[in-house]
Amino acid sequence: MxxxxxxxxxxxxxxxxxxxxxxxxxxxxxxxxxxxxxxxxxxxxxxxxxxxxxxxxxxxxxxxxxxxxxxxxxxxxxxxxxxxxxxxxxxxxxxxxxxxxxxxxxxxxTFLRTGAAGAIGARTFARKDSRTALIVGAGNQGRAQLLGLSFAMPQLETILVADILESQSARFVEEQQALYPRFKLQAVPFSGLSRATEESDLIITCTRSREFFLKKEWVSPGTHINAIGADMPGKQELEPALVASAKVFADSATQVVAKGECQHAAKLGLVPAERITEIGTVLEGMKPGRLSAEEITLFDATGMAxxxxxxxxxxxxxxxxxxxxxxxxx
Amino acid sequence: MxxxxxxxxxxxxxxxxxxxxxxxxxxxxxxxxxxxxxxxxxxxxxxxxxxxxxxxxxxxxxxxxxxxxxxxxxxxxxxxxxxxxxxxxxxxxxxxxxxxxxxxxxxxxTFLRTGAAGAIGARTFARKDSRTALIVGAGNQGRAQLLGLSFAMPQLETILVADILESQSARFVEEQQALYPRFKLQAVPFSGLSRATEESDLIITCTRSREFFLKKEWVSPGTHINAIGADMPGKQELEPALVASAKVFADSATQVVAKGECQHAAKLGLVPAERITEIGTVLEGMKPGRLSAEEITLFDATGMAxxxxxxxxxxxxxxxxxxxxxxxxx
Structure with missing residues (x-):
């Protein structure tokens, strides 16, 4: 016993x-x-x-x-x-x-550890002068990501929120604004994602999408993206060309190639495994993270046991x- | 909730x-x-x-x-x-x-479902006139296997019990005889395994061994063997030549080749996967089981979720x- x-x-x-x-x-x-x-x-x-x-x-x-x-x-x-x-x-x-x-x-x-993963990704790779973040996906994971940011990225000023269901983003902003008075929360239309993306220093995708909605041409130099949603074969949020153009970090290189956002770019031969750096090696000082204010960085998180x-x-x-x-x- | x-x-x-x-x-x-x-x-x-x-x-x-x-x-x-x-x-x-x-x-x-697996293996493949069974491994799984046999093979008369630790088999017999008055339980020395094996119609191996101890030359025609112990890479109870000479049944062909008793014979090229028949196909009448009183049959059980x-x-x-x-x- x-x-x-x-x-x-x-x-x-x-x-x-x-x-x-x-x-x-x-x-x-x-x-x-x-x-x-x-x-x-x-x-x-x-x-x-x-x-x-x-x-x-x-x-x-x-x-x-x-x-x-x-x-x-x-x-x-x-x-x-x-x-x-x-x-x-x-x-x-x-x-x-x-x-x-x-x-x-x-x-x-799961809620808390995924929020924590996003927070660590943002804190490690986003520019220190980041002011505007965009959260795509106004569900539970959007809430977890906002909670993580509130602790790890207190310098943020504006949080844009988009969801394919606009009632979701409106409700999210109404409900969450009260919890984070320091931030200015603002719902943006999913159809206007290109503009919101251009304005953002930090983008977090946390949807259940199976087709990419975030295009390479919309993302400004210096942006950091946390790709949280894709964690199973078939899920996808980012255009493969965007993944290919970014400096790619992952929780586990094996997992992101198998079932994370990187699965698609990897299949197309756009992201060889040796281009993927695991976040732990950056945290431990074994490998560099962001090297310039112009790089687009990407943290692909599938979640690890x-x-x-x-x-x-x-x-x-x-x-x-x-x-x-x-x-x-x- | x-x-x-x-x-x-x-x-x-x-x-x-x-x-x-x-x-x-x-x-x-x-x-x-x-x-x-x-x-x-x-x-x-x-x-x-x-x-x-x-x-x-x-x-x-x-x-x-x-x-x-x-x-x-x-x-x-x-x-x-x-x-x-x-x-x-x-x-x-x-x-x-x-x-x-x-x-x-x-x-x-686990105790009960492994005992049940052995019972189903014996009932399905052992000769109906089996009288003597040998259990090698006088631990908890030996107890489970005896429990399974008591229900599935009531025609048995003698149960021989061997263990590399002889005090274990003596204790097993003393303790279990009282539970199964219908059977005659008898501890046999591990060093005398060759004789016990020859006398047995049914052999059950359920040890944690990593080297084979049951030799091909000791096993009489018509014997059925339940190979229960080997369920991880490296574990082994039977001489690969014995496995190769038997008609091989398995719970899951994939699992037994990867980590069951068959792993060793398969590595040596002695048991091609197409020679392994899954027990469910026999129970469902899709494939034949024992075809003659002379065949040596083997049921390799690794345990399935x-x-x-x-x-x-x-x-x-x-x-x-x-x-x-x-x-x-x-």
Whole structure:
């Protein structure tokens, strides 16, 4: 018998916020570059493409003494049924004893660690004088990205928000403006994306698109792009020529070529793997990041199990100290 | 929010026994052969080979409307720490809503579904007039295999038990004889394996060996062998020539070539993939099983996620009806 701690959304939200998530995800990226963490091949299964999909990410973090996995399911019809579209679980296990330590609701961890990934990408690669950011995709991930930016890029002034459903971006701005009084939030029409793009120093794409909507000609020199949405075969947000013209960074080079934004440019032979630099190597000072104010930089993030595991392990650690969560004996 | 049911060992043992596990595993094998179930590539990580290992098996069962995964860790030092060597969890998810249905302790499910696999292998391929069975490996899996045989092969009379640690086989016989008064259990020395093998109609190997110990010349015509132990790269119980001389059946041809007993014979070019018949195709009547009383048949079982998921889903179903388990809201 061993104790197994369960953390639901409300438990998790009491334990880890965006600053801690950023710290954890940065640590995961660094350990990965140092060879002290690894990810296993991601398993993706599309029961009905664009309607019912699952993915399973697993990995290990020698540095933190944990390993485990996250399994998420996504169903497009769920909101109409009054159910969350995305649901799943994270299991954290202990390397030494090879036993489960805890189980967490996978969605709040995913929300926070993806917001953290965007924040780290922006902080590492965007120009320090960035003033205007554009978020394309006014859904939950748009919220996570804004939360990340608010912590990592306080110098921003204007946040433009676009969504293919204009009611979504309007609602997003109305709801989120109150949370971030420091920023000026503004909904922009999806049809006017070219102008919004030109004005932006930082662009974050976080949609479920399967066709690119961001064209190379719209993006000004010096822009940094966080490509967050494409994380499965078939998903796409950027014109391949834009990817090819940018200096490309990734969470995992293997993953982004297989199923991130880079999958398309790679298939066309436009982005050879040796042109993709992993963010951990930049954070560790092993490789350079942005070299000039004119470069277009791109951070392609597909999400790695070690991000989830690091954030989940932090939460479990704190939960144990504070006596938070439901403990069952297995 | 959705309800999530947790079943620990004591819950599970109230819900599913060996007859139900055999029914579930047989159903999983059949659905797999009909293309109504699938498994994803197994993830194996040896933190320290032979001391700390994990594996993660995932799959889906369209027929049963569920998918999910099992993650197990194994640590050789745990018994000395008064901890179970094997521990882990199973997550069952619902295909329609893509949400978790429940979490189960992975070890009792693994115990029962592996016993069921052996039982189905024996019932399907062993000669009906089999009287003597030999179990090599007097550990937990030996117990599971004996439990499976007691249900599926009631015609057996003598069960020989061998283990490289002779105290283990003596203890096994003493403890298990009381549970199965119908059988005559008898410990045989590991050094006398050649004689025990010759006398046996049915041989079950379920050790953690990494070198073969069962030689071709010891096995009599007409014998059926269940090769249960080898389920990771590097594990081995049978001489490759023995595998090559047998009519080979498998749970999954892909898995047994990658990491089952067949890995070694396949590497030596002795067992081409087209010579391996999946058990589900035999159960479904698509392919023949044993054709004569002289053939040596071999069932190589590495364990498939769909076995665990089917048995776990049965348990969750019954648990819901009977109100058993711990329900948390996630």
């Amino acid at each position: 061993y104790p197994l701690r369960l953390l639901d959304r409300s438990h998790f939200e009491k334990l880890v916020g965006i600053p801690e998530a950023i710290e954890g995800v940065e640590q995961a990226y660094r350990l990965f570059s140092r060879g002290e963490a690894g990810v296993f091949p991601v398993i993706v299964h599309q029961f009905e493409p664009g309607r019912r999909e699952m993915d399973l990410k697993a990995g290990h973090l020698a540095g933190a003494g944990v390993f485990g996995m996250k399994m998420l399911g996504w169903c497009a019809e769920n909101p109409a049924r009054n159910l969350p579209p995305l649901a799943g679980l994270i299991i954290v296990m202990d390397v030494d004893r090879q036993q489960p330590l805890g189980i967490l609701d996978g969605t709040p961890v 070690i991000q989830d595991l690091m954030v989940a392990a932090m939460a479990l650690n704190r939960a144990e100290k504070k006596g938070i969560g439901t403990v069952v004996h297995f | 959705y309800p999530l049911r947790l079943l620990d060992r004591s819950h599970f043992e109230k819900l599913v026994g060996i007859p139900e596990a055999i029914e579930g595993v047989e159903q999983a094998y059949r659905l797999f052969s009909r293309g109504e179930a699938g498994v994803f590539p197994v993830i194996v990580h040896q933190f320290e080979p032979g001391r700390r290992e994990m594996d993660l098996k995932a799959g889906h069962l369209a027929g049963a409307g569920v998918f999910g995964m099992k993650m197990l860790g194994w640590c050789a030092e745990n018994p000395a720490r008064n901890l179970p060597p094997l521990a882990g969890l199973i997550i069952v998810m619902d295909v329609d809503r893509q949400q978790p249905l429940g979490i189960l302790d992975g070890t009792p499910v 769909i076995q665990d998921l089917m048995v776990a889903a049965m348990a969750l179903n019954r648990a819901e009806k009977k109100g058993i388990g711990t329900v948390v809201h996630f």
